[in-house]
Amino acid sequence: MTSFLDHLSIYSRNSGRMRLCAVMRTFLKSRSRCGAWDRLLQKQSRASICSHVHSFNEANIREKLQAFPGGSIDLLKQDSGIAVLTINNPSRMNALSGSMMLDLEEKVTQLENWTDGKGLIVCGAAETFCSGSDLSAVRAISNTQDGMMMCMFMQNTLTRLLRLPLISVALVEGKALGGGAEFITACDFRLMAPDSVIQFVHKHMGLVPGWGGAARLVRIVGAQKALQLLAGALKVNPTLGLQIGLVDEVLKDLHTDMAVGTTLKQAEQWLSNYVKGPVPVIQAVKKVVLSGRELPLSEALRTEMSVFGTVWGGPANLQALANKSKHK
Numbered sequence: 001m002t003s004f005l006d007h008l009s010i011y012s013r014n015s016g017r018m019r020l021c022a023v024m025r026t027f028l029k030s031r032s033r034c035g036a037w038d039r040l041l042q043k044q045s046r047a048s049i050c051s052h053v054h055s056f057n058e059a060n061i062r063e064k065l066q067a068f069p070g071g072s073i074d075l076l077k078q079d080s081g082i083a084v085l086t087i088n089n090p091s092r093m094n095a096l097s098g099s100m101m102l103d104l105e106e107k108v109t110q111l112e113n114w115t116d117g118k119g120l121i122v123c124g125a126a127e128t129f130c131s132g133s134d135l136s137a138v139r140a141i142s143n144t145q146d147g148m149m150m151c152m153f154m155q156n157t158l159t160r161l162l163r164l165p166l167i168s169v170a171l172v173e174g175k176a177l178g179g180g181a182e183f184i185t186a187c188d189f190r191l192m193a194p195d196s197v198i199q200f201v202h203k204h205m206g207l208v209p210g211w212g213g214a215a216r217l218v219r220i221v222g223a224q225k226a227l228q229l230l231a232g233a234l235k236v237n238p239t240l241g242l243q244i245g246l247v248d249e250v251l252k253d254l255h256t257d258m259a260v261g262t263t264l265k266q267a268e269q270w271l272s273n274y275v276k277g278p279v280p281v282i283q284a285v286k287k288v289v290l291s292g293r294e295l296p297l298s299e300a301l302r303t304e305m306s307v308f309g310t311v312w313g314g315p316a317n318l319q320a321l322a323n324k325s326k327h328k
């Protein structure tokens, strides 16, 4: 690792002099604080985000969810640095059983510890995304206490998913309904297949989102559009999705020669544009956007500087500087 002074000489040669003590202070503070960022993320991802509410007893809820088996959440971590997380319960339109909720949390923990990760694609098996909670489980845990605990468990898990230092994409084929629609709001981007539908059906169930989908939807499309989608239980097709900013890209129809490979291949191609580069740099990009999205400005600025300190003078930065000096 290049010493501070070596880096400083490269820096001052290219960008003019800064007062040495100020640069030293900034550099040393940012180095020390980057550990604070990681400790913050680790602490937040472990502790349940809303454990303070309604005596959230983690062991108790795990036991209850385990009583509703079926399906799986499959995770494939690829050498490319892009992982694929598949919601796999096709006989129930990929509805999330209790055991799948536990499976999801375990896979998010794996991804939190994946040091080579840069991107994540969340998709459903059998060309459909997810039709929400498994209704048989919903019927069985319809008392308020259990419902709230299931809710908190899923809120915590989806919040941790969104906070992964990976650039995440929800690949929507077929239907994303209810909790399935909430799931896609816990990714950074959303891609839709031509004939797919996103629908927050909660109102038809006498419900509102509970997995954090409403809070995230407001931040994605704004309060007015979020209100229309929820109060109208509107069916969002790819055109509407693009129009309101809920969807970032519509994939090519597989039955035309425009499509290159499967929808998953198309999604990987799309995501690869944003994850090209060294792992530490891509992860740092997600961290600074995450802090800008979630933290008050002054804290976001401090966090940005601490994350900056983890890449400034790192191998990618020094290589880029060396390449530039070669172009003279």
Ligand SMILES: CC[C@@H](C(=O)O)C(=O)SCCNC(=O)CCNC(=O)[C@H](O)C(C)(C)COP(=O)(O)OP(=O)(O)OC[C@H]1O[C@@H](n2cnc3c(N)ncnc32)[C@H](O)[C@@H]1OP(=O)(O)O
Residues within 6 Å of the ligand: 091, 092, 093, 095, 131, 132, 133, 134, 135, 136, 138, 175, 177, 178, 179, 180, 201, 202, 205, 207, 208, 209, 210, 211
């Ligand atoms: C916080 C939100 C969260 C919660 O409150 O816990 C929720 O998500 S509540 C659930 C919200 N989701 C729904 O209301 C969707 C219910 N499903 C449907 O509307 C339809 O199944 C469909 C998804 C539109 C598909 O319709 P269709 O193509 O006609 O297929 P089928 O309806 O025949 O479904 C095939 C098969 O799958 C079973 N299925 C579908 N969704 C669920 C589900 N959410 N839970 C359990 N099982 C589901 C459906 O019962 C069929 O099974 P069989 O009858 O055995 O063939």
